[in-house]
Amino acid sequence: MYAHENRLTAWHIGIAFVALMVGMLLGPLQTWEHAGLNLYPALRSIGIQSYYQGLTIHGILNALVFTTFFITGFLTFATTHSLKRASKYPWVHTLALVVMFAGLLITAVPLLLNGATVLYTFYPPLKADPAFYIGLTLVVVGSWITGYGLLFTWSAWKKENPGVQTPLIAFASLITMVMWQICTVGVAVEMLALNIPWSLGLIAGTDPQLARTLFWFTGHPLVYFWLLPAYISWYGMLPKQAGGKLFSEPLARLSFWLFLILSTPLGLHHQYVDPGIPAGWKALHAVLTYSVFFPSMLTLFNVVASLEIAGRARGGKGTFGWIRALPWSEPSFTAQALAGILFAFGGISGIANASYDLNLVLHNTAWQPGHFHLTVGTGVAFSFMGIGYWLIPKLSGKELWSKKFGIYQAWTWFVGMILMSNGLHILGLRYSVPRRSALGVAPYASAEWTPFLIESALGGTILLISVVLLYVNYGMTVFAGKKLTREIEMPVAENAEGMPSPRWLDTWRPWLLGAVALVLVAYGPVIYILLTRLNLTSPGFRVW
Amino acid sequence: MNNHTHLHIHPIERLWIIISFSMIGVFAVAVLTAGFAYGFQLPVPEDRIVDPNLVATPGATAFGEPGLRELSPGNMEARVLAQAWSFTPKEITIPVGTKVTFYVTTKDVQHGFHLEGSNINFMVLPGQISKLSTTFTTPGTYNFYCHEYCGVGHQTMYGQVIVTEK
Numbered sequence: 001m002y003a004h005e006n007r008l009t010a011w012h013i014g015i016a017f018v019a020l021m022v023g024m025l026l027g028p029l030q031t032w033e034h035a036g037l038n039l040y041p042a043l044r045s046i047g048i049q050s051y052y053q054g055l056t057i058h059g060i061l062n063a064l065v066f067t068t069f070f071i072t073g074f075l076t077f078a079t080t081h082s083l084k085r086a087s088k089y090p091w092v093h094t095l096a097l098v099v100m101f102a103g104l105l106i107t108a109v110p111l112l113l114n115g116a117t118v119l120y121t122f123y124p125p126l127k128a129d130p131a132f133y134i135g136l137t138l139v140v141v142g143s144w145i146t147g148y149g150l151l152f153t154w155s156a157w158k159k160e161n162p163g164v165q166t167p168l169i170a171f172a173s174l175i176t177m178v179m180w181q182i183c184t185v186g187v188a189v190e191m192l193a194l195n196i197p198w199s200l201g202l203i204a205g206t207d208p209q210l211a212r213t214l215f216w217f218t219g220h221p222l223v224y225f226w227l228l229p230a231y232i233s234w235y236g237m238l239p240k241q242a243g244g245k246l247f248s249e250p251l252a253r254l255s256f257w258l259f260l261i262l263s264t265p266l267g268l269h270h271q272y273v274d275p276g277i278p279a280g281w282k283a284l285h286a287v288l289t290y291s292v293f294f295p296s297m298l299t300l301f302n303v304v305a306s307l308e309i310a311g312r313a314r315g316g317k318g319t320f321g322w323i324r325a326l327p328w329s330e331p332s333f334t335a336q337a338l339a340g341i342l343f344a345f346g347g348i349s350g351i352a353n354a355s356y357d358l359n360l361v362l363h364n365t366a367w368q369p370g371h372f373h374l375t376v377g378t379g380v381a382f383s384f385m386g387i388g389y390w391l392i393p394k395l396s397g398k399e400l401w402s403k404k405f406g407i408y409q410a411w412t413w414f415v416g417m418i419l420m421s422n423g424l425h426i427l428g429l430r431y432s433v434p435r436r437s438a439l440g441v442a443p444y445a446s447a448e449w450t451p452f453l454i455e456s457a458l459g460g461t462i463l464l465i466s467v468v469l470l471y472v473n474y475g476m477t478v479f480a481g482k483k484l485t486r487e488i489e490m491p492v493a494e495n496a497e498g499m500p501s502p503r504w505l506d507t508w509r510p511w512l513l514g515a516v517a518l519v520l521v522a523y524g525p526v527i528y529i530l531l532t533r534l535n536l537t538s539p540g541f542r543v544w
Numbered sequence: 545m546n547n548h549t550h551l552h553i554h555p556i557e558r559l560w561i562i563i564s565f566s567m568i569g570v571f572a573v574a575v576l577t578a579g580f581a582y583g584f585q586l587p588v589p590e591d592r593i594v595d596p597n598l599v600a601t602p603g604a605t606a607f608g609e610p611g612l613r614e615l616s617p618g619n620m621e622a623r624v625l626a627q628a629w630s631f632t633p634k635e636i637t638i639p640v641g642t643k644v645t646f647y648v649t650t651k652d653v654q655h656g657f658h659l660e661g662s663n664i665n666f667m668v669l670p671g672q673i674s675k676l677s678t679t680f681t682t683p684g685t686y687n688f689y690c691h692e693y694c695g696v697g698h699q700t701m702y703g704q705v706i707v708t709e710k
Contacts, residue, residue: 052693052695052698123653123654125652125654126653126693126695208654209669212667248552248557250551250552254551272586273587275666275667275668275675276669277589278588279588283576283579283580286575286576287576290571290572291568294565294568297560297564302557351571355571355575357575357578357579357663358578360586360664361663363656363658364656364667432660434658434689434690435691436692437691437698441699441700442699443700443702497552502551505551529589533593535593535595535671541652541695543628543652543653543694544696
């Protein structure tokens, strides 16, 4: 069933995991450089000129390419399988993949030739080759087209199923895609109005403060674009994989609506210490950032309660006995459960970042990479690896090569990430160590930092082992695995309450209007202020 | 057909929701009180914007002659110019207990400015002036780092504030 969707998803996921492999292999090199073992000179022969070019490739491939390709593929699969309906227009999805892949190739050229060593935030007036901006824009446009394809399919399904509530997985996938449409307006304007014409020489100067603001308009909701597909798996699939039911489907739906409303109007919390933005607007975004913490708290309760149902159904007794009863021998479950645990700690360090003036202590310190390796690097990427443990066998038609390797991979990731992120958090909080810096050759590096740099490098090394275990397993599955003897179905968690959610949780208009209104209130005046102070005087610089 | 509107919430979950909301509320009140009542301030827009291409020209702006100036006894201002990959001045010596207001801008790419042992931490953007104040109460040497990637020499970009005994 759904041969076209499955084949297409296989391409998305395949490209995603190849990109992630290259990106992740560059990660440990950074931790080793910080601890004094500089391997970058050896990389010159394969074309990587500096720590910063390696860091740029690491960020672009992991945070932008892997995530976007995985998510578009996974949500296409999840929506069609959840609705039990093939795509209305399969060609739309083929077109999306072609546009995204073309964008990736166009981006890769300057990235690999050291023509775009601007890190994944590409803050102007660092000026990359035009192909870098054009390629990334195409990747985003392709992801939009995927979203349109899913909306077409859903509206066809609605006509065929009048009065039926949209199943949770499809519902949440559509919300994720609509949120992405709203929030990518910022980076689209940055690319089309500033970066692309400026890098082509059509306009002489750019305004870095305006460009940063447009970037973070998209840059924080980007985080929810990464996270919501993991939540879809945690709510919609993981309880089933664990042998339980979803504790409260209505509250799951409510949290997705809250994410639609609250994901975008809060990007200024990345810009608390920007000089060009008034404090009142920063404070408003601080409060809105706190409020988006709420749907994640709902998720924490709901997912843990669902897993408790599972653990008890498996015979677990007592206050904590149900935890031991969970299927810890299944790599897909273990990876996602451990991802969720570390994600909670990432959420806590994120609360500190969101805290307006507290952020003065943490902004652009090593605390930040410590934080987002727990969130996107673990909560999201580690969950996607866990999804891969059932989805890759499903799509390739092969048995998973080794469950044991999968379990070792999950625990090495968990331990490696605890060490690496703990070291980075301490370095940032206690010693103000700057992020994104080749610390191994920094003249101001202090001997006090050494134990934590070594802790983080040890973590990076363990993570490298985890990466090898992951790719040996995936690779052996796809290229040397035994043919599946049974069909793998997408796990779909039943609703423990056994009745549909209230109707107001199935109505788009008020939530969508709320989302747009809140964006206008939180961003309209800020953009207006920046336009009245428009300062298109920065020429480009190539300082790498 | 589904027409009910009631949202069923388990009692323990209701308690969890109340705790979550209260936590968020307490955090928000705490950080905003610290920010607006106790003066832990963030950088805000200066009246004027500048042209990064001209900002370092002597005579054009105060950043043409960067350095330390005494405004009144115990009250100084430090004008610091950032460029890839240095701060000018690189060393700033102040007596202990002096209030210093830092004004920082850049003539090329984005930079950052984080002064150890203080709450001074801001972005340095072309065209904008970043401003925050602090008072050091303990003599010693405090590094300030560039914390935004600014090219292959980024890791070498730093300076020092030397706080001397009175």
